[in-house]
Amino acid sequence: MEDKPTEEKKDLLQYLENKSLLYKLKRWEKNIFKFLKNLFYKDQKTKDHLKKMEEHKQQFDEELKKENTNFEKASKEIEQQKMKEINLIEDSKNKIIEERNKKYNNLITYLESIKNDREKIIEFFKSNDLYHFTN
Numbered sequence: 001m002e003d004k005p006t007e008e009k010k011d012l013l014q015y016l017e018n019k020s021l022l023y024k025l026k027r028w029e030k031n032i033f034k035f036l037k038n039l040f041y042k043d044q045k046t047k048d049h050l051k052k053m054e055e056h057k058q059q060f061d062e063e064l065k066k067e068n069t070n071f072e073k074a075s076k077e078i079e080q081q082k083m084k085e086i087n088l089i090e091d092s093k094n095k096i097i098e099e100r101n102k103k104y105n106n107l108i109t110y111l112e113s114i115k116n117d118r119e120k121i122i123e124f125f126k127s128n129d130l131y132h133f134t135n
Contacts (some may be wrong), residue, residue: 040046040125114120 111124114124
């Protein structure tokens, strides 16, 4: 270090002083934060507040579980109602199809029965009341 010029020595000294100052500031910061942390956690109000926060969290979790079970029950009931409605619609659709098939079959059998009788065929097409023939 003695063989270096004074400007370099001055710069090096300045650098080391800055580094020392930063080191001291960091140590001071750590100590202050440690002190504040201990002060904060030792305070009874803070402990009470943290306990209340934990209790509220537990209550919230319990309420959430209840709501989830209620939601699951409601969704199952809705699903069951939906299936009942679908089954009712299917049943009514099948009944209507059966009734119409029966009417058309009756109509076809009647037409087949009168296919050689010219007067009945003319009477059938003149009448506008097809319901009479489908019963």
